[in-house]
Amino acid sequence: MNFLKINGAFGEGGGQIIRSAIILSCITKQPIHIENIRKNRKVPGLKPQHITAIKILKKISDSKVIGDEIGSTELKFIPGEIKNAKLFEDVGTAGSISLILQVLIPIVAISEKKLDLTIKGGTDVQWSPTIDYTQHVLKEVYSRMGIQFSLELKKRGYYPKGNGEINLEINPSKVKAISLSKRKTNQVQIISTFSKLSPEKIKSEIKKIEERLTKENFVVKTEIKEQEAIDSGASLLVYSVDENSIIGVDSLYNKKTQKFELDYGKFLEDRSVDENLADMIVVPASLAKGKTTFQVKEISKHLETNLFVTSKITGCRYGIGKLPNGFEVIIEGISYPSIK
Incomplete structure (x- = not known):
């Protein structure tokens, strides 16, 4: 073989x-x-x-x-x-549900199949996008690229025990290229959830974040929810969406420092997608018909690696252009239906 x-x-x-x-x-x-x-x-x-x-x-x-x-x-x-299926799975740890979905969603959708999945594991864990990022940021860009899925959170799962649960439905989709440029909106959404922690402390931390964003001339809308989980924990998502951009940054609450260690710089940068989303766009873009373009502040090691691996497997072409305040990435897809 x-x-x-x-x-x-x-x-x-x-x-x-x-x-x-x-x-x-x-x-x-x-x-x-x-x-x-x-x-x-x-x-x-x-x-x-x-x-x-x-x-x-x-x-x-x-x-x-x-x-x-x-x-x-x-x-x-x-x-x-790939076949249509209905399944229940349990990671058995606080292993990241979001990272599993990153694999399953494009495979099933672009293969034009359907999957109904209930899965248990970690919804908000280190070194992984939070489930809110998947729901509000990844889903937004995938929807624009023609990839259709719905996600229902049943229960939060923090480290180390996990035991979070979500229901996922992936639908047959036809992937398409998109073009994103600089952010124009000043509207920002904050979503924070917590379990077994002081509501006053969480609200105090969120207020500091609101004040910082307001100083940067953003109009902030906030949603704070207490959601029961086996382990104590809290997560935070800050995101903005307009026709030109989809930008989100997330963070977990550090129980030692009692802070959300949010990287403001990655949200405030003038571009069209955040660093993590740039990675996630590459695979579907490589299979779409036409050119996908987006802007980033820096070409991260993750993005560089993903572009290399994707082009090696699919044969797609890509280019990186220098802008006054960052880079433009162009991916010319191979058009999935032409694959035999």
């Missing part, structure tokens, strides 16, 4: 390579062999969320996988045909 070899240690060398490679393997039907998975991380190899995503893919297709074990640094993935 002709496997396409991918060095999992390339660039930023994290989980994004695994996610992108598996998504594109499933859609293009190209068998892949990933080596050196998360090699440079403190704990190398596959994590529970990677295993759960692969487990679900095996259930909704006849894909064959070698090396799908926690801690494995090598994986062979032979894609099969």
Whole structure:
């Protein structure tokens, strides 16, 4: 069998390579062999969320996988045909539900299939987008790209026990290119949720964030909700959306410092998408017909790695242009229906 070899240690060398490679393997039907998975991380190899995503893919297709074990640094993935399915899954830890959805949504939608999934795990955990980011930021850009899904949060799940739960419905979709430029809106939405923490402390922290954004001439609308979870915790999403831009930053509450460690700079920068969303656009853009364009402040290692891996598997072309205050990324997709 002709496997396409991918060095999992390339660039930023994290989980994004695994996610992108598996998504594109499933859609293009190209068998892949990933080596050196998360090699440079403190704990190398596959994590529970990677295993759960692969487990679900095996259930909704006849894909064959070698090396799908926690801690494995090598994986062979032979894609099969995606089928309609209704499933229940449990990550078994606080493993990130959002990262699992990053794999499943584009695969099922772009394969023009349907998935009804209930999944338990971590909804708001470190090194992962919060479930609110997935619901309000990722969903917005995917909708504009033709990718249709709905998400219902049933229960929050913080580290270390997780036990959060969501219902996901993915619908058959036809992916299309989009063009985003500089943000024009000054309207900002804040969403914060918490469990087993002082409401007064959370509200005090949110007020500081509101004041900072107001000083930057933003008009702020805030929603604070107490939502029961097994573990104590809190999450925060700050986002803005207009016809030219989709920008969001999220944060978890640090119980030691009793603060949301929010990176204001990443929200205030003059661009069209945030750093994390830039990564998530690359895969569907590579499969769309036409050119997708967006602006970023910096070309992160994650984005650079994703562009490389995606172009290697799909054959899409991309370019990066320097702007006075950042960069423009252009991805010329291959038009998925032409894949045989």
